[in-house]
Amino acid sequence: MDSTYRQYFALQKEPFAADIPRKEILVTPVLSAVQDRFHYALRLGAVTLITGEIGSGKSTTLRYCVGGLHPSEYLVLFVTASAGSILEIYRQILAELGVENAGASRAKMTRRIKQEVLELAVGKKMKVALVIDEASLLRLEVFAELHTLAQFEQDSKPYLPIVLAGQANLVDNLRYRNSQPLASRVVAKCHLKGIDQNTMEDYLRHHLAIAGVNRMLFDETAVTAIHQGSGGLYRKANHLARGAIIAAAKSDSAMVTAEHVRLAATEIF
Ligand SMILES: Nc1ncnc2c1ncn2[C@@H]1O[C@H](COP(=O)(O)OP(=O)(O)OP(=O)(O)O)[C@@H](O)[C@H]1O
Ligand SMILES: [Mg+2]
Structure with missing residues (x-):
């Protein structure tokens, strides 16, 4: 054409470009309502879900919410899920943390991510959050892993709030038995309609x-x-x-x- x-x-x-900058995002009442839930989960160190139809604005909403956080106060680990194993998610998280060569084993990667999060949260007094777009693609066993990742043995402080965005089946996937520990940390959810x-x-x-x-x-x-x-x-x-x-x-x-x-x-x- x-x-x-x-x-x-x-x-x-x-x-009608796909890649509009944050300042050009239209702030609708729905967007503000999602942002409120996003902040609420971050304050509590809990989990929030954003579901919606294809092209309903989920990724744009995430970008808007994340972009509104002050980088001196927050470090957001923003990853895009795939249907792969948890290792793929861990690799992306480690890259967001600026860590190279954390090893290839799941245990080593988990340990390293936790160490980094604790260092940021306790050592540097930063707020860390994990945001996963396309989370409806995640395999079921990944939800159990994510729960483990957000559990810290030292104390029960919730250092790693998690925001999951994806299509509506994300909610169904969280109803499975193995996903329940993570699901029990959900404090807010919203669904983007037309x-x-x-x-x-x-x-x-x-x-x-x-x-x-x-x-x-x-x-x-x-x-x-x-x-x-x-x-x-x-x-x-x-x-x-x-x-x-x-x-x-x-x-x-x-x-x-x-x-x-x-x-x-x-x-x-
Ligand atoms: N609040 C908004 N203001 C301006 N444009 C928007 C807004 N929300 C969505 N858009 C536009 O709609 C397009 C599709 O939105 P987006 O990619 O966020 O949807 P999605 O729900 O993440 O889609 P998918 O299901 O494919 O992941 C964006 O590229 C952008 O052009
Ligand atoms: Mg999207």
């Missing part, structure tokens, strides 16, 4: 403004079509909105309408 639509609508950059139509309108305006356009390009029918077509899910809305802008520019239309959204919808899943 060429980029003449950008000139047509005077868009200063690619609209946004409502008014928020969708705000969202579309917001992304246009990020791209330097302060005029609302989408008419009411287009907003409704994007809302319905996306089920209120951000990523799908991005694709529909961008596609509809392209279709409108092609047909030399100053406004984006439901018809343009329909054309865009034929191109995506």
Whole structure:
């Protein structure tokens, strides 16, 4: 697709981009409510869960929450889960801690991570938190391991709060027997659903403004079509909105309408 639509609508950059900087994230009431739970779990040294549909804004929400923590006070170990073994998670945690060569055995890696966390928490008076995105991909046995990782023998102080984000089956996985010790530390959970139509309108305006356009390009029918077509899910809305802008520019239309959204919808899943 060429980029003449950008000139047509005077868009200063690619609209509805996936990788927006933190300061350009739209702060919705839902985002603030998740942030409250995030802080609550961090204060208690407990576990919080953020679940949501695909493209509902989980990773963006995590980025927003983590980015709001002062780096002189907090060290966030941010990892992205995979379907691999716990060793893969440990490797990522150690990399976040700046540790190389902690050995390849599970026991050595666990010991080293705990040592580092204690040194930061007790020695340096830092607050440490473990944030795992895509946690719905984790194998069941990993939940038991994570519980062990967050247990410190010296005292029962909760030095390592954990935030888990992923699709809804994350909650089901935490109901299994072996996951129960970790599940029992959950103090808050929230589920990101599709946004409502008014928020969708705000969202579309917001992304246009990020791209330097302060005029609302989408008419009411287009907003409704994007809302319905996306089920209120951000990523799908991005694709529909961008596609509809392209279709409108092609047909030399100053406004984006439901018809343009329909054309865009034929191109995506
Ligand atoms: N609050 C927001 N403000 C602005 N844009 C947002 C916001 N939330 C989500 N987005 C947009 O929606 C896109 C999809 O969001 P995100 O990647 O966070 O969803 P996700 O739930 O993590 O998806 P997945 O299930 O694939 O992991 C982002 O790339 C961003 O463009
Ligand atoms: Mg994500």
